[in-house]
Amino acid sequence: MQREAAAIREQWLGRALSTQPTDRPAAEAAISALYRLIGLPPPRFHWVSSPLMALATVPPGARQSAENIDDWPLPAEFTSLKHRLSRELDCQVGWVHRPNEQLLRQQVLSSLNSSFNSAFLPPLLQAHSGVSWRYRTWYDTPYVAWLAHYDALHRAAGVPFSAGQHRRLALWTAVASACHWWWPGEQVCVVSERPVAVHTEVWGDDGEVRLHHADGPALRYGDGWDLYAWHGTQVPPWVLEDPAIDRIANEPNVEVRRCAIERLGWGPYIEQAGLRLVATAPDPGNPGFELRLYDMRRDTKVLLAINGSVERDGHRRRYGLTVPGFLKDPVDAAGWTYGLSAEQYSLLQRRT
Structure with a gap:
């Protein structure tokens, strides 16, 4: 059945x-x-x-x-x-x-x-x-x-x-x-x-889909009305067509900013934005991979991690999470994103 x-x-x-x-x-x-x-x-x-x-x-x-x-x-x-x-x-x-x-x-x-x-x-x-x-x-x-x-x-x-x-x-x-x-x-x-065009990706365990297209509008009608989306998040066209550092820096919407960084790539973004590396540590929630903590703004840092589960294309997605600026240890920062202490996070068998 x-x-x-x-x-x-x-x-x-x-x-x-x-x-x-x-x-x-x-x-x-x-x-x-x-x-x-x-x-x-x-x-x-x-x-x-x-x-x-x-x-x-x-x-x-x-x-x-x-x-x-x-x-x-x-x-x-x-x-x-x-x-x-x-x-x-x-x-x-x-x-x-x-x-x-x-x-x-x-x-x-x-x-x-x-x-x-x-x-x-x-x-x-x-x-x-x-x-x-x-x-x-x-x-x-x-x-x-x-x-x-x-x-x-x-x-x-x-x-x-x-x-x-x-x-x-x-x-x-x-x-x-x-x-x-x-x-x-x-x-x-x-x-x-x-x-006239619909682009989606499967994102759920039971075949759920969401709008996504990396190279243009995810949804387009014959009269020219369209909608851009990055992994289900609606974004302005520049996020996909020209995710420049200055535009990312001036974007007030956190989700749109995250999508633009992902479109550019976290590696190029960190390099072009000149983010300072604060510390690195092995990821206890994802053995074999590393956590990297960067200064982003005066009161904010960004934790760069590798997804614990494999994507549908066989790759592990690199992603960044903003964390409070007072955090200095990558494991502390990883625990904070789960509402856990560093010690509690270290006991996780594997995060997803």
Whole structure:
């Protein structure tokens, strides 16, 4: 079952990451059918090139505008429609052997939700920064995680669904398979085209992905809107294109600064920034490797260490951690990052 669960998860993740052209007729037909399920006639459709454009202009003929999008009633209506179907399907799951249900929940639902939070939600929040969290919860509804979960329960665990339940699931699946994000209004439904490029990396034990691309935007749409990311952290373009020492020094955001240093490389950064080596010591938490402590600023030092676990490419990542300036011993500094004393850190079998 574990192998089948992983295959189902990858199939649905592929839908979410797809850069294939949208199937407008299929998307409009499925969304229209969902409108009928909440008692409304099919809407007019307003297609946009990216999520950034979705709320930037008022669709022709729409009463709603981006300024009052929190008052749009239909996202809540469709979310309730989804929840009613989920409750019905959950009633069918009770007889499944509990370890199997837990395995599917972890490897499919939880994994895809983690990917959503890491790879899919950040661009939406950037594009719609003025929208309240109440409206942002709509994005859980068209995302594939809940559909993949019930698909896995049916296909891998044999949970039976009625013909009516299958039909409703098929409508949500058709939308997820045909287009990108969508925003339902009373008269007009706004639908976004898919991105033209998506770059991710696997970072979790259950196939979770996050945005990452070292050589350009991790996410790019046909209208030119894009997003740069370094191992899941959203960064400005200069971090990847020109991580110069002066820019790093002037960057107020600690995470962006860390990403820029990693992009440049800790060795070149230390050399170009002229950091003074304070002390070195064997790493008791990672036998065979060394800890190096450098002065960074008057009240800050940086501890350079080697990751205790091997990356997916077979290498061990070198990374730096900022520590308080009063620390003078690398082992003390390593213990401080774990909330431990040097003696306690030295007793660790191996850190990760």
